[in-house]
Amino acid sequence: SVFNRIENVENKVDSFVTLTKEKAIEAAKKADEKLARGETLNGLEGIPIALKDNMVSMGDLTTASSKMLSNYEGIYDGSVVKKLKGNGIPIIGKTNMDEFAMGSSTENSFVKKTKNPWDLNRIPGGSSGGSAASVAAGESIISLGSDTGGSIRQPASLCGVVGLKPTYGRVSRFGLIAFASSLDQIGPITKDVEDAALALNAISGYDSNDSTSVNMEVPDYTKFLTEDIKGMKIGIPKEYFVDGMEAGVKKIVNESIERYRDLGAEIVEVSLPHTEYAGPAYYIVAPAEASSNLSRFDGVRYGYRTKEYKDLTELYTKSRSEGFGDEVKRRIMIGTYVLSAGYYDAYYKKAQKVRRLIKQDFDNAFNNVDVILTPTSPSVAFKIGEKTDDPLKMYLSDIFTISANLAGIPGMSVPAGLSEGLPVGIQLLGKAFGEGDILKAGYAFE
Numbered sequence: 001s002v003f004n005r006i007e008n009v010e011n012k013v014d015s016f017v018t019l020t021k022e023k024a025i026e027a028a029k030k031a032d033e034k035l036a037r038g039e040t041l042n043g044l045e046g047i048p049i050a051l052k053d054n055m056v057s058m059g060d061l062t063t064a065s066s067k068m069l070s071n072y073e074g075i076y077d078g079s080v081v082k083k084l085k086g087n088g089i090p091i092i093g094k095t096n097m098d099e100f101a102m103g104s105s106t107e108n109s110f111v112k113k114t115k116n117p118w119d120l121n122r123i124p125g126g127s128s129g130g131s132a133a134s135v136a137a138g139e140s141i142i143s144l145g146s147d148t149g150g151s152i153r154q155p156a157s158l159c160g161v162v163g164l165k166p167t168y169g170r171v172s173r174f175g176l177i178a179f180a181s182s183l184d185q186i187g188p189i190t191k192d193v194e195d196a197a198l199a200l201n202a203i204s205g206y207d208s209n210d211s212t213s214v215n216m217e218v219p220d221y222t223k224f225l226t227e228d229i230k231g232m233k234i235g236i237p238k239e240y241f242v243d244g245m246e247a248g249v250k251k252i253v254n255e256s257i258e259r260y261r262d263l264g265a266e267i268v269e270v271s272l273p274h275t276e277y278a279g280p281a282y283y284i285v286a287p288a289e290a291s292s293n294l295s296r297f298d299g300v301r302y303g304y305r306t307k308e309y310k311d312l313t314e315l316y317t318k319s320r321s322e323g324f325g326d327e328v329k330r331r332i333m334i335g336t337y338v339l340s341a342g343y344y345d346a347y348y349k350k351a352q353k354v355r356r357l358i359k360q361d362f363d364n365a366f367n368n369v370d371v372i373l374t375p376t377s378p379s380v381a382f383k384i385g386e387k388t389d390d391p392l393k394m395y396l397s398d399i400f401t402i403s404a405n406l407a408g409i410p411g412m413s414v415p416a417g418l419s420e421g422l423p424v425g426i427q428l429l430g431k432a433f434g435e436g437d438i439l440k441a442g443y444a445f446e
């Protein structure tokens, strides 16, 4: 079972922050009993799943891998958790992440550093690094991550597994500790595309508790899994083949394009002219929303509270100074700056306009193609510590993934090969609610 595997490898990989073994075994037993009665199991019933440490579940520690929430136990089940429990899917624990999902290597966790199962000296990617590592190491069969700028797809790519960020609004965010609410989306990390389709079936759907949830029928995503992609139009955006992409990554992406040609797809060059502005726009919009969302962590309502204080102001400042890590503080400072009276128009408003242009780029491209293929990450997994001193370098890890969040469209990373023994993923982007298209393209490819 996964718990045997966890016992054997967890001390090397460090994927988990919290294990909920008893509850998981209880849920698994129910599935066993059903089988013993000769009944069949539905979907992922009985299949153990790991959750990123930012998904609230009743009675379990949910810390966002932050000191600020290190003692916080959920007092309700988030909507996705409710769905999993309702479907008889055992939850085995909470996985390590960059604090409040800010980062690309999981090194910003207050708890510990997760290692890449392919090379324990390297990072697993982030911020859902624990979720990706747990699947790659066989400690979970499926995990859920959250993706604000790439945090499902990039760690999936670096750990050699599948990672799917759904369309904004497809999966409820109720019970997900918010980073940047207009970008955040929960999605599955799995060993293969079929499991991704099954997991998406299990977590998708309208939720009145999330005002941005979309009321649209959920198809059976496994219906899209066919080998035949003849005539499918795959767009290759010329702006994604930039300097800074490793030669080994470039080689595998080019081979993947040829593979699609062999499978009968039509390869079409497309242009996404505003791509170079996605990074700057993201690093204004995301911190702006984060600074607002994180204001609730004040030492009063929940989580960490400083030991000694003279008055309320000191209670706030000391709790926040001691409870948040450096990267979180950096984002709060950038966010409050770009939202401040004198700078709002120059930064935040401008970034929102750029966001609209990026969305229009995709709308135009999808008039001509079914899916878009890009690299997921410009590099393979890097060494632990390699980029921790340079936030700007770390921010570049997501140059290929953040546009999808700004545009709200779905994206999936699929393993495409190895470069010097380390996994490389390709990213498949689809139109809004076009998860079926990217699952189809991914299934035929793997």
Ligand code: GLN
Binding pocket: 101, 102, 103, 104, 126, 127, 146, 147, 148, 149, 150, 151, 152, 179, 286, 398
């Ligand atoms: N690496 C990006 C950031 O630090 C994206 C993180 C995410 O998707 N949660 O903001």
